Amino acid sequence: MTASPAAAKQGPMIELKALNKWYGEFHVLKNIDFICERGQKIVVCGPSGSGKSTMIRCINRLEEHQKGTLMVDGIELTNDLKNIEAIRREVGMVFQHFNLFPHLTVLENLTLAPIWVRKVPKKEAEETAMHFLKRVRIPEQANKYPGQLSGGQQQRVAIARSLCMKPKIMLFDEPTSALDPEMVKEVLDTMVELAREGMTMICVTHEMGFAKAVADRVVFMDKGEIVEANEPEAFFGNPQNERTKLFLSQILNH
Amino acid sequence: MANANAAAMDAAGGIGESKLMAWVRANLFSSWANTALTLVVFYVVAKAVFFFGSWGIFNAVWIGTSAECRAAKGVGACWALFPEKWRFILFATYPFDEQWRPALSSAIFIGLYFFSAMRANWNLRLPIAWIAGLGTISVLMWGGVLGLSFVPQERWGGLVLTLILSTFGLALAFPLAILLALGRRSHMPVIKSMCVVYIELIRGVPLISLLFMASVMFPLFLPEGVSIDKLLRAQIAIIMFAGAYLAEVVRGGLQALPKGQYEAADALGLSYWQATMMIVLPQALRLVIPPMVNTFIGLFKDTSLVLIIGLLDILNAAKVAVADPQWRGFGPEAYFGVSLIYFVFCFAMSKYSQRIEVELNRNKHR
Numbered sequence: 001m002t003a004s005p006a007a008a009k010q011g012p013m014i015e016l017k018a019l020n021k022w023y024g025e026f027h028v029l030k031n032i033d034f035i036c037e038r039g040q041k042i043v044v045c046g047p048s049g050s051g052k053s054t055m056i057r058c059i060n061r062l063e064e065h066q067k068g069t070l071m072v073d074g075i076e077l078t079n080d081l082k083n084i085e086a087i088r089r090e091v092g093m094v095f096q097h098f099n100l101f102p103h104l105t106v107l108e109n110l111t112l113a114p115i116w117v118r119k120v121p122k123k124e125a126e127e128t129a130m131h132f133l134k135r136v137r138i139p140e141q142a143n144k145y146p147g148q149l150s151g152g153q154q155q156r157v158a159i160a161r162s163l164c165m166k167p168k169i170m171l172f173d174e175p176t177s178a179l180d181p182e183m184v185k186e187v188l189d190t191m192v193e194l195a196r197e198g199m200t201m202i203c204v205t206h207e208m209g210f211a212k213a214v215a216d217r218v219v220f221m222d223k224g225e226i227v228e229a230n231e232p233e234a235f236f237g238n239p240q241n242e243r244t245k246l247f248l249s250q251i252l253n254h
Numbered sequence: 255m256a257n258a259n260a261a262a263m264d265a266a267g268g269i270g271e272s273k274l275m276a277w278v279r280a281n282l283f284s285s286w287a288n289t290a291l292t293l294v295v296f297y298v299v300a301k302a303v304f305f306f307g308s309w310g311i312f313n314a315v316w317i318g319t320s321a322e323c324r325a326a327k328g329v330g331a332c333w334a335l336f337p338e339k340w341r342f343i344l345f346a347t348y349p350f351d352e353q354w355r356p357a358l359s360s361a362i363f364i365g366l367y368f369f370s371a372m373r374a375n376w377n378l379r380l381p382i383a384w385i386a387g388l389g390t391i392s393v394l395m396w397g398g399v400l401g402l403s404f405v406p407q408e409r410w411g412g413l414v415l416t417l418i419l420s421t422f423g424l425a426l427a428f429p430l431a432i433l434l435a436l437g438r439r440s441h442m443p444v445i446k447s448m449c450v451v452y453i454e455l456i457r458g459v460p461l462i463s464l465l466f467m468a469s470v471m472f473p474l475f476l477p478e479g480v481s482i483d484k485l486l487r488a489q490i491a492i493i494m495f496a497g498a499y500l501a502e503v504v505r506g507g508l509q510a511l512p513k514g515q516y517e518a519a520d521a522l523g524l525s526y527w528q529a530t531m532m533i534v535l536p537q538a539l540r541l542v543i544p545p546m547v548n549t550f551i552g553l554f555k556d557t558s559l560v561l562i563i564g565l566l567d568i569l570n571a572a573k574v575a576v577a578d579p580q581w582r583g584f585g586p587e588a589y590f591g592v593s594l595i596y597f598v599f600c601f602a603m604s605k606y607s608q609r610i611e612v613e614l615n616r617n618k619h620r
């Protein structure tokens with residue numbers, strides 16, 4: 001084992017083992033086993049209410065699991081605040097409804113966490129922010145407020161906001177489903193670019209085109225269980241489970 | 255409505271006076287019911303204006319003795335009360351020859367309000383101005399240094415007392431309220447239940463009884479020989495009371511904030527206090543400016559309840575002024591004068607809050 005901190009850690013980036021979660025009586029996640037290797041892009045799909053959001057929100061502790069283990073980048077997620085903080089620094093998240101801070105400008109949205117959490121000097125944080133705004137192609141909006149942007153632009157700001165924290169993993173929870181159809185592409189393009197650069201990504205989405213283009217694996221969830229997981233060609237070309245077949249026929253036929 | 259308006263405009267030709275006529279016809283006399291209502295309102299307003307004109311202006315005694323006032327009683331107001339009593343109303347029992355000191359202190363308070371109202375000063379200048387201002391006020395009010403004679407707190411009164419009680423009351427109740435509101439939403443059961451008990455207990459009793467308890471019961475808790483002054487006890491009671499009320503207002507703002515804001519802050523790794531100070535409070539407090547100012551205004555006026563423990567704020571000074579046998583019976587005039595002062599302060603607060611609300615929300619929507 002090397003002592004150098006710069007050395008890449010070994011083992012999977014994210015590992016869920018026999019993960020269980022209940023909302024009161026309701027068993028939302030049932031014995032979830034899930035592995036995401038470094039650099040892997042995984043698309044999660046499934047019917048509404050199947051527990052997709054709940055699962056990825058467990059990864060950065062927006063939701064708490066009750067049974068099983070969850071490791072992120074070699075750190076086990078427990079009630080220990082130190083571990084939670086450490087994991088949140090590695091994991092970026094993009095929400096369906098953007099959740100930008102409406103009282104701050106775009107630039108302030110992007111620099112807030114780097115300055116206060118990563119303790120980056122303000123000037124450096126602003127340079128990083130402008131760099132990522134250029135990458136999502138809206139540097140000219142830096143001094144506007146989120147409310148003055150279109151939905152697609154807001155979502156790209158939200159992606160840039162996460163990237164400014166230099167995360168190792170990006171979680172996306174239906175990032176395009178609150179957008180008007182003409183804005184979906186600009187957000188997906190940004191995500192494809194990010195995937196090409198080697199980011200580890202877990203993405204809940206029903207954009208099957210995106211899944212075919214970038215996913216290494218597609219995971220299908222139903223009723224709190226992972227029903228089927230496979231490479232995209234096999235998953236779409238030759239689904240095994242009846243529930244997967246039904247789901248695919250529903251979303252591909254309209 | 256718009257149609258009637260336009261039609262009336264056309265018919266009237268639409269220039270100068272006729273435009274006004276058209277507006278009057280369209281808005282005040284458009285139907286029988288409307289006409290009747292207009293007439294009733296006109297009658298009541300005219301009657302009130304007429305009464306106030308004859309009582310308050312034409313038949314009023316502006317300058318004169320209390321005997322002249324008594325002669326006009328029932329017919330005209332006795333404004334002659336004020337040239338005689340204004341110093342007592344404004345400064346109460348503060349030594350007569352030293353009353354420039356509370357006068358200057360009140361002016362400094364008002365100056366500080368104006369200074370704080372300007373957004374350009376919302377930086378380090380603000381605390382510096384307040385420390386300097388309050389320091390000067392303390393020196394002026396107490397004296398004992400710089401050749402000023404010492405004046406004990408028991409002799410403070412009038413406008414400056416009202417301003418002291420409400421300024422410190424609001425300034426200290428506000429952070430207390432924020433802590434209580436956050437505590438009430440805390441996941442830690444002990445903190446949560448402590449805040450709930452405090453808020454419900456304090457909110458559930460009248461301020462008068464709190465003031466009374468503060469003046470009678472605080473001393474019982476204190477060790478032998480230690481005494482806190484009556485003014486300070488009243489001030490503490492007011493802060494505790496206002497804190498409980500404001501806490502519920504602040505909590506309303508916290509609840510109105512979308513859950514996604516908390517989640518985004520968590521996901522970015524902000525700590526509880528970072529998220530609270532930079533994301534949650536700035537938004538939550540903006541949402542509750544109107545009810546907050548409402549509470550502020552109510553509290554400003556409630557400071558007059560300190561009469562129960564014998565403090566002479568401006569309202570009670572006026573009350574004492576008309577207890578003078580010479581001027582007995584001229585309460586309405588005295589209260590009218592003091593109400594005017596209260597109104598100026600409350601109206602200024604209300605107007606200012608409207609302006610700040612517009613300014614702060616300007617960026618929020620497209």
Ligand SMILES: Nc1ncnc2c1ncn2[C@@H]1O[C@H](COP(=O)(O)OP(=O)(O)OP(=O)(O)O)[C@@H](O)[C@H]1O
Nearest residue numbers: 023026028046047048049050051052053054055174
């Ligand atoms: N806070 C909560 N309390 C109780 N039940 C909840 C809570 N949040 C989610 N659930 C339930 O858990 C189940 C899974 O929810 P989840 O949001 O993970 O589904 P999803 O797969 O993301 O669905 P969608 O596609 O609609 O977003 C749903 O049945 C939902 O009603």
Ligand SMILES: [Mg+2]
Nearest residue numbers: 052053054174
């Ligand atoms: Mg979901």
